[in-house]
Amino acid sequence: MLIKDFFTSSWSFNEQERELRSKFQMMNIAIVLSSTAVVYGTVLNLYKEFFSLAIFEFLLFLANIVLWYMLRRSKKFYDFVSIAVTAQFTFLLILLIYISSPEEMKHTWYFTYPIIILYFKNEKYAIPWFVFLISMLLIAPFQPFFETQYSFFQLFYISFVLSIVSIIVYFYKVKMDEATQIISTQEKILSKKVVELTQKDKMLTVQSKQAVMGEMISMIAHQWRQPLSTVTLSISNLQVKKLLGEEIEEEEFDQALENISNTVVYLSQTIDDFQTYFRPDKEFSSVDINELIEKAIGFVEPRLKKTAIEIKFFPQQRLVVNTYANEIIQVLLNIINNAVDELISRNIKYPKVVINVFNRDKEVVISIADNAGGIAPEYIDSIFEPYFSTKGKNGTGLGLYMSQMIMQKQFQTAIEVKSTNYGSIFTIVVPKKLA
Known part of the structure; x- marks a missing residue:
């Protein structure tokens, strides 16, 4: 130095x-x-x-x-x-x-x-x-x-050699100056390009934030759609019975209110989850995985009353996990709702969704299977991509994408899917204890 x-x-x-x-x-x-x-x-x-x-x-x-x-x-x-x-x-x-x-x-x-x-x-x-x-x-x-x-000839020789060396040095200096000028010009061009790229990067950052905000709003709307439908169906059932003059039993009325209350709580938790979605300091909760599955099924059940769809759940012994409970419910709801949509749209005879739970050493595996006829081979690799949907205008293409994002970001696992002509099986792996 x-x-x-x-x-x-x-x-x-x-x-x-x-x-x-x-x-x-x-x-x-x-x-x-x-x-x-x-x-x-x-x-x-x-x-x-x-x-x-x-x-x-x-x-x-x-x-x-x-x-x-x-x-x-x-x-x-x-x-x-x-x-x-x-x-x-x-x-x-x-x-x-x-x-x-x-x-x-x-x-x-x-x-x-x-x-x-x-x-x-x-x-x-x-x-x-x-x-x-x-x-x-x-x-x-x-x-x-x-x-x-x-002598004069000696000095002439020295002068001649000196001139030759000077010419060589001169042309070398000229080339060095040209190279320096080229480098300086290129640096100015590069500096200008860097400024342009920085400005473009700022624009892209703003656009990216706007896109993320729009995507987040779409995700919230997607998550709210089914619970709000549950509330609407519960209220509609009570109103129809009242209009028809049928007697509403107190137990049924209390059950409807409880379902509505649970749904409102879930909607509130959904907002909290999206607010903290990218924060690593969210709190874990110890919960039985069977209870989370039953809660997710409870949100879907009002939708199934006017259908022949049957949800079969085979719970295991108490499986307590230390995890993000509401995220698991979101993932389960997205997969179950997709299965119900396919069963309804394809008018499957004896439609059903089967949910199984398997206990492993350090994780719990949840399997959700349906008999909706499976996923077309050309779509199987795209179902987790954002905005990809086979439902046309009725689908947002965000449900499975968001579910995969949740599993990858929060649980460091991935949703796996297998499809046959009979139906599809989605597998979720939940660590028993998150690091």
């Missing part, structure tokens, strides 16, 4: 300053390399007793410290520092040619120059600096002030 901060001069850069961040890194690297070189030169010149050169290189080292400090004071100092570093490399390399011999191989430092000048300066400023450097090299053998040990 410290090294990273060092080469960025401890500045933070946003996405738009990516190139500037890279230049700060290269500038710090250049200053470190230059400082290493001048320290080495200072020590070597002191050893060889070239004190004037040692003092000159030591001053360059101090200048590098000042430049390093300026980079950390303000980003605005970058341009000045880049000019100073370019000038330092330029004049230092010219000086090496003028005062050193070919055998010392100090001219090899020249090959760092194209990288420095072309990276820190754009074409507008890089070309004049480069022309100045080449000119100073080529006139070195002919100027009268310093006696150089390089």
Whole structure:
């Protein structure tokens, strides 16, 4: 982390300053390399007793410290520092040619120059600096002030190689700039797409919430339809007997009121269940599974009085489960009502629904079978899909879908169905104790 901060001069850069961040890194690297070189030169010149050169290189080292400090004071100092570093490399390399011999191989430092000048300066400023450097090299053998040990052909060769390296670095830099520009353009396009997708996602979220709300209302309406029919039938039976002048026995009257009261309680609980349907903190209740089945049958019985449909339930010994009682009743009601609808619509002779309970180690299995002739093979895989119904306008397609959702979400099981030409068997697995 410290090294990273060092080469960025401890500045933070946003996405738009990516190139500037890279230049700060290269500038710090250049200053470190230059400082290493001048320290080495200072020590070597002191050893060889070239004190004037040692003092000159030591001053360059101090200048590098000042430049390093300026980079950390303000980003605005970058341009000045880049000019100073370019000038330092330029004049230092010219000086090496003028005062050193070919055998010392100090001219090899020249090959760092194209990288420095072309990276820190754009074409507008890089070309004049480069022309100045080449000119100073080529006139070195002919100027009268310093006696150089390089021949014109040696300097021409160095200049030629330096030009080739500079051209290679230039085209590499151009390609890098093009790639950076393409990346920047793609990022802008991607950013725009992300904004568009975010807006679309918000719209879809709103639409999804509306759809869920509509689906929930449809589910409530579906759950209420049969209990309300039960209340209507109970009241209608009493009214018909009253209109016909028949005597209504007190026991029958009390039973009708009890059924209506139980139904109203169930409707209220249904609302509570839908309010807490997606909440994981609902309370369990310990209840005998036989009682839940009998309660579900009780809700359906008023509907069966004018039909020949018979519901046979074979209860087992007391089977207490710690579960969501009302959800189980909802599932049982949906399946039983579907069976009754099919028996009525197909006008089955001797129609019946048979309910069995089986005790397993850690779960209770409820089987609901009918003799309605089974489910068509082309529909068997779709009956649990939302809004799928074989009843035409009379069906919502939500009963079995909601029942499957309840079993999967609340009980981590699934409703299974088997169908033959005789009828259908729906199997529900209820854990005895929910985690």
